[in-house]
Amino acid sequence: MANYYDIDDIIMEQQLVPVVFQKAVNGVEIDPSAETDYVEAGSKVELPLWLAYELHLKQVVKMKVPACFNHRTKLELGADGAAVDLRSRCLYFYEFGCKIAPLIGDRDMGSFLLSAFRTRYQQILAKAHNAAFTAPSKLLSFLTKEETNLYEAAQSSMAAFKKWRIGGPRFERASVLGRKRKSTD
Numbered sequence: 001m002a003n004y005y006d007i008d009d010i011i012m013e014q015q016l017v018p019v020v021f022q023k024a025v026n027g028v029e030i031d032p033s034a035e036t037d038y039v040e041a042g043s044k045v046e047l048p049l050w051l052a053y054e055l056h057l058k059q060v061v062k063m064k065v066p067a068c069f070n071h072r073t074k075l076e077l078g079a080d081g082a083a084v085d086l087r088s089r090c091l092y093f094y095e096f097g098c099k100i101a102p103l104i105g106d107r108d109m110g111s112f113l114l115s116a117f118r119t120r121y122q123q124i125l126a127k128a129h130n131a132a133f134t135a136p137s138k139l140l141s142f143l144t145k146e147e148t149n150l151y152e153a154a155q156s157s158m159a160a161f162k163k164w165r166i167g168g169p170r171f172e173r174a175s176v177l178g179r180k181r182k183s184t185d
Contacts, residue, residue: 047061093113
């Protein structure tokens with residue numbers, strides 16, 4: 001499931017997912033404070049995505065919608081998406097949503113993630129382009145990992161553009177273009 005060498009993907013798969021056990025399981029230690037290593041059918045626990053995914057494939061658990069994608073979050077993002085602190089809810093909000101959507105059977109998750117990204121995208125680029133030579137704003141503390149990468153890329157490209165406009169290297173004519181052809185008499 002994970003890109004083996006991508007640290008961000010590995011960290012993202014550590015996000016907790018609420019699951020309900022469909023079958024009783026013996027010999028597992030989910031809660032270290034529990035007296036037994038037995039999980040009854042119908043038990044609700046939170047597991048990392050990588051483990052929940054494997055158990056879901058074996059039809060041992062049924063995944064539920066994680067808290068970062070609950071109805072309240074959807075309402076807040078619909079009202080003013082740019083002001084919502086997604087970092088505190090899930091650092092890898094979009095990637096996590098894309099991976100979890102087919103597993104929980106939420107058909108609206110894709111359009112919800114796209115809508116959230118669109119509203120936040122405009123503000124991210126506007127702030128990045130206006131703040132090319134200033135200190136990072138408070139905005140960075142609200143951004144997810146994907147949005148932070150976008151902000152830094154936009155800020156870097158704007159700084160490079162301004163440097164070029166001020167007097168950076170201009171286009172040079174290739175030396176081949178200045179020579180005349182030899183006549184073939």
